[in-house]
Amino acid sequence: MKALEKSIYVEYPVSRVFNKMILSEIESYDGTKKEQLRSFLEDLQRMGCISGMIGDFIYHADCKKFYIAHLDDLENIREEIEQSLGEAVKNRHRLPHYTFMCWLCFEEYCFDIYRSAFE
Template identity: 30%
Template sequence: MNTTEIKKRLTEMANSTDENIQKQVAAEALAYSSDNICDFFNDLLKYGCVSGMISMLIYYCDTHEFFMKHYDEIEALRSEYKDSTGLALNPEGDLMNWYSWFAFETVARNLAESFGIY
């Protein structure tokens, strides 16, 4: 998929009426790089949310709000991970923060794979 097609798909996701993690990832990707949208996914999947590149997920108050808002979706992602790998996740530190980052990065990875980026 070329950059124009990826931007179009991300714009559709970001403008969706659905309030899901995919919408959040799409909005962040579009805000991150207008030149090469692939940079967002490559940087996020290389450095993670811990790098601070996702401004909406830097502070605990924000990651806790994200966690509460998307709890059901995060739980589904956790369960899917466990089912597909046979491994349980091993969160460290603040659980809401850790799971918020896990979910955001997982959804970004899934999108990147669907776009042929990663």
Template identity: 60%
Template sequence: MKAFKQSAYSQYRVSDTFNKIIRRNISSYNGKPKAQLKAFLLDLQKGGCISGMISEFIYHADCKAFYIEYIDDLEGIRSELEEAIGEPIGNRFQNPHYTFMCWLCFEEYCFNLYTRVFE
């Protein structure tokens, strides 16, 4: 999907995996691929990963394995985001760090994709 190339985070290896997760999830939405992507991204913005809509990030054990595999990328995305907003990002739900990082980075990746493709 061409839209994925517009991500500000495409230089990170984890972006390919994020794109696969998005592709799997948009198939349940109606319409053409771009409309499916938009509907998915809007749903994610409303509920976030905490809603359980991303099966890869429901269980702490899955998040831990994902974080270990992509630790440098996830920490890099967080650093870029903190630099852009000018302050540290807090773990307001007090989740394990690895779950917090998976949720934060996936949500930021999707939000960035939405703003670049649809705004």
């Protein structure tokens, strides 16, 4: 799916894992692949990972495993986000760091795909 190749974060190996997660999650949406992707991304923007809509990121233990496996990519993505914002990203919900990082990076990755494919 071409839209998944448009992210500025595509250089990070974790993007391939994120893409698999996205493709798995959009199966439950109606329409063409592009319509499914758009609906999924809009739902994620509205509800976020905190809603439990991303099966791989519901449990802290799963987030911890994912974070450990992709630590460098996730921390580098966070640094890029902070550089573009000009300030540190705050963990407002006081989540465990690994859960916060998984949610932050996945949401940002998806928002970036939405911006490049649908805006």
